[in-house]
Amino acid sequence: MTESPLLTVRNLTKRYGTGCVNCLGPRPARLMKNVCPECGTVTACRDISFDLYPGEVLGIVGESGSGKSTLMRCLYFEEEVTEGEAYIRAFEDGKRNVFRESSQKKRYIRNHLLGKVYQNPLLGLRMNFSSVGNIAEKLIAAGVRNVGRIMARGEELLAHVNIPVHRMKEVPAHFSGGMQQRVQIAKALSTNPPVLLLDEVTTGLDLIVQASVLDLVKILQRELNVAMIVVSHDLAVIRMLADRTMVMLNGAVVEQGLTDQILEDPQHPYTQELVHSLL
Amino acid sequence: MRQAYNFAFFDEGSKREIRRAVLKAIAIPGYQVPFASREMPIARGWGTGGLQLTLSLIGRDDVVKVIDQGSDESVNAVSIKKLITKTTGVRTVEDTREATLIQSRHRIPEVPLGEGQILVLQVPLPEPLRPYEPSERETKKLHAEKEYSGAWLMLFEQIVKYGMTATGADHPVMVHGRYVMAPSPIPRFDNPKMNFSRALILLGAGREKKVYAVPPYTRVVSLDFEDVPFRTESFEGVRCRQCGAEGVFMDELVDEETGEVYHQCNDTSYCLGRLNRREVS
């Protein structure tokens, strides 16, 4: 019994620069990390393909410069891909390459079918609007026009992420880092998107706060059965959350598989290094 | 060197360019059409947008009414009327029914407008999403993608704070189900008058260089929520001290001698009309 994937990505490539004979193509010769010495083009993501199934958590691990955040930006339409296709089952039955859709359609997909939580809360929240207002923004974008429903859903979500209800009218600018992340999570989940993207959401937080946010994500994921893509440079985070993992290096996927297997028996030298340095 | 000015101040080429922008605006109700706004003899912020619309449309047979804050005699209205008559010689009136072109700042007349009339509204800030998004480049995209959650979000925040929406004038509206538009700083009271108006409504922002339009018989809906509907200002239980009218927008004044607060029709020509009809009968 195989379910069809919620999200299918094929040959996603993102280049900054024109490219040249040396660096174009799937197996380029001498690149310095992901930069072409001939033309200076940076190949941030090269030929990335994967599937995301309902209810699963896919982890993407890599160091800074590996292309994992660029990949997320492409999936959330914050960057245009250079090449590649993506299909979302909930959109037109997965038959249309969403990267080629009009900007209006892309907005629709973002508002209704995706959610994203950023490492930097400034990117994901409007700091001068109330917390419930932030959640409202996403619900309104998804077409809700009923204040009662928005307030009820806002309360429900904030409770879910352990933010006291009496703070829902406050602006996130006054919250701690951990609380801001939790508001972001509440906002991203407010429309029940089938796919949730989490980009280094605990990086920069105190360890104890990190743990509580991660716990929350785990609980929510189980309760709501949301499919997630979790990006982190920290293999420990990936180990805690992800069912399957992709390892990225210099823009390419060097290894992918079940998280347990990768941790136990890493194949690629880089993955081995990563695993061995796991505390 | 004595300089004679062309009829209606502008050269014909300029008038044509503005009319073309107006046609485009009418073809896309509620959409802000950029136009090369010229400097006028009155200052930016004082009605140059409305004035450019009026002067590019006006012909010798037109009859013009100009009001500001509802009054034909407000200094700004008088000043604009003077400029129009100086450059056109066209007849001006105070009776709304007689006018073919009405230029107004901050009010729509109480007397319902009819087919063939054109109402020109003066607009300071044409962009309804500006408090939400400061960049013009970004708001253009938002309009193009019909991404208006920001407009509702601003109303939502007011409800969060005060339990109700608290816009004063210039409450945003959705035109023809497609574009969200700033109706200019008319009081909420006047928003419903735009809905299915028989007259053509043009809105001009001279300094921001945009013109937009609501063609006759167009659906115009003030933004609100299902459970927090749009409400206009209330003048319940209030009558005009002069003519006894009820249910129109009122000015609030204080009697210098008694200190008592009383009300008077804001639309002065409407009030006068009522008084004169009462006299006759």
Added chain:
Amino acid sequence: MGYVAVKGGTAAIEESIRRLKYERLKKGTVLKVRDIEGGMRGLIDQIMSEGSLYDETLAALAIKQAEGSPEEAVFLLRAYRSTLPRKHYARTIRTERMAVERRISASFKDIPGGQILGATYDFTHRLIDFELMEETEETARAWLREFAESVGDAGSGGMNDGMAERGDASGGAAVFGGASGGSAGGGPDAGALDGLPKVSDYLRKEGLLPDCEEDNREPDDVTRRSLTFPSTRSQRLQVLTRGQTGAMTSLAYAVIRGYDVVHPTVGELRVGHLPVYIADPVGSEDSDAAGSQADPSGESDDDYYIGNVKATEAEMLIPVVTEKVRGKKELEFQIGYGLCYGQNETKAIAMGILDYCLEAKKPGVPTHDEEFVLLHIDSVESTGFISHLKMPHYVTFQSKLDSVRRTKRTTGNANDGERTGAAMEVIRS
């Protein structure tokens, strides 16, 4: 007997205008336009530049009507400009051909052609000269005679850096006695030099400045199509050259003082007259009444010379780190360009600095944000919107009052402090 509107408004305005005229005339002095044209060069140059209309006599008239207020005078010129038919676009002007009266470079001690100080306030001591109160036309004429003799008519000899004889001696009359704006207003002086090479060309030859590709596309005329974002360079330069001197000076000051890490040097500053040519309006087939031409740089022997304009040009050199091929970082110079009507050196330099900032577009720096800069430096727009606050706003205020009252009624349980806060929010929003 019917009710009629009280005509208070009309009468009040008429009286106000009379009172304004009284203010202008009450001291019993009537300024002659030629006096202003002769003696207020600085203000005239500023007004022409901000008004974006070159005509010294009109500018002087506007200054007279505005009683010297730059805000009003610029407004008058711009409004006048709105009535003028647009007949031609000029051929591209090459500033190498400027009849130079002043030309300096802060980047080099010596430049080909020399540093020519010319007429500038830079080295005057700002001590009010009370003797000017006694100045008469006789004393002025006597001084001019002396000056003319000392300049002489055959080159060199005991002269300061300011003057050299080159080219033909036409326009000599402009130096002596032709003080007031007669027919064509001021023109290039006898001592003006043309054909001086540009410092930037010299730098290009040395490889210190990147070569500049010629871009001869027709510029986007912002008076014909309104500014859009992202803007094109021709739009930016137009808006900058029409900008209010004060606004631009402040922004450029912020840039060099610390809101950015730009260290500009004046590569070359030139002041002088530029000849203006148009395509043959009668003969050639491709010229039409609207005057737009496919390639404005194309020159032809049939072109008509229609006069000259005095202008200030500033080329600012800014050292910039660039990364070329192979990830190597290099230091090179880029140019920030400023050009305005009249002798407006502060404005031209400020324009050069802002031009560079808007090209560089560093995120997060307000002076690199083209919307922030370009939308707020126009004199007519900024002064107009600010002054509009004096207009009656009582209907909008009434509307707000209604909102404030309603919120006060329903937040009856909140304490006073909160309520006032909420009310203020309502008024602000």
